[in-house]
Amino acid sequence: MEVKLIAHTPNPDLVCAAAARTSRSSLSPAELLEKANSPDGKEKALKLLKEIIKSGHASVTEHVSFTFSVSGVSRALTHELVRHRLASFTQQSQRYVKVSGEDSFVIPHTVKGNEKSLKLFKTALADIQKSYNELISLGIPVEDARYILPNATKATITITMNGRELLHFFSLRCCDRAQWEIRELAELMAKECKRVAPVIFEKAGPSCVQAGVCPEGEFSCGKMKEMKEKYTKL
Numbered sequence: 001m002e003v004k005l006i007a008h009t010p011n012p013d014l015v016c017a018a019a020a021r022t023s024r025s026s027l028s029p030a031e032l033l034e035k036a037n038s039p040d041g042k043e044k045a046l047k048l049l050k051e052i053i054k055s056g057h058a059s060v061t062e063h064v065s066f067t068f069s070v071s072g073v074s075r076a077l078t079h080e081l082v083r084h085r086l087a088s089f090t091q092q093s094q095r096y097v098k099v100s101g102e103d104s105f106v107i108p109h110t111v112k113g114n115e116k117s118l119k120l121f122k123t124a125l126a127d128i129q130k131s132y133n134e135l136i137s138l139g140i141p142v143e144d145a146r147y148i149l150p151n152a153t154k155a156t157i158t159i160t161m162n163g164r165e166l167l168h169f170f171s172l173r174c175c176d177r178a179q180w181e182i183r184e185l186a187e188l189m190a191k192e193c194k195r196v197a198p199v200i201f202e203k204a205g206p207s208c209v210q211a212g213v214c215p216e217g218e219f220s221c222g223k224m225k226e227m228k229e230k231y232t233k234l
């Protein structure tokens with residue numbers, strides 16, 4: 001899969017810091033941002049933002065937005081992804097873009113790891129591709145031929161989320177209990193976010209990293225320490 005952060009609010013940490021100061025300052029948000037951006041204001045602004053986030057006032061992180069280009073993921077993944085209702089999505093349409101070639105499908109690592117299962121999987125994909133092509137050549141519209149395509153079919157998708165929704169998304173999808181492909185996506189997105197907004201996303205990762213508790217009960221992976229180390233280094 002390929003994940004690229006293609007756009008984001010400039011200076012996301014400082015924008016949220018300025019927003020956080022709005023509530024207790026006579027200055028305008030624009031003046032506060034200018035102050036936060038000054039050499040002697042930066043450290044103070046970022047310290048305040050850290051405290052605000054730590055105290056649970058996550059709404060200030062809603063002022064910044066992040067847009068990702070994602071390709072080479074399966075429809076199985078995008079179906080899970082679009083359940084996140086506070087995000088915005090635009091996905092490649094199977095009504096207009098024809099599926100063609102072996103590289104049009106995601107093959108899970110478990111399937112790849114076994115010669116027999118890989119052969120089985122590839123044979124099924126080849127059969128589907130053949131029937132799909134034949135349906136189209138019989139005059140069946142692409143939008144109807146696509147009904148036989150599998151969950152493995154690759155998709156491209158543009159995702160936009162604000163800082164708060166991203167943190168929520170990471171809490172669920174970076175978790176060891178999340179499905180492997182969406183977990184891989186969430187991890188790559190978290191890495192990008194940490195690069196451009198290290199304060200907002202300081203604790204980006206599964207719930208156990210963000211909140212210090214695991215909500216999974218008896219299904220907990222029991223790897224809180226390893227998860228903390230992993231996401232601190234991300």
Ligand SMILES: Cc1cc2nc3c(=O)[nH]c(=O)nc-3n(C[C@H](O)[C@H](O)[C@H](O)COP(=O)(O)OP(=O)(O)OC[C@H]3O[C@@H](n4cnc5c(N)ncnc54)[C@H](O)[C@@H]3O)c2cc1C
Nearest residue numbers: 080083084085086087165168169171172173175177178179
């Ligand atoms: C490990 C895992 C397994 C899953 N298994 C299944 C499954 O078997 N079947 C299945 O159907 N789904 C499953 N899901 C999907 C899950 O139920 C959620 O739909 C998905 O994770 C989106 O979460 P969300 O609603 O919190 O997020 P978002 O839609 O991004 O919403 C963010 C937050 O905004 C608030 N919010 C959003 N919309 C509303 C609203 N209409 N009313 C009130 N508050 C709102 C909520 O606080 C919500 O947590 C699974 C998810 C995970 C992580």
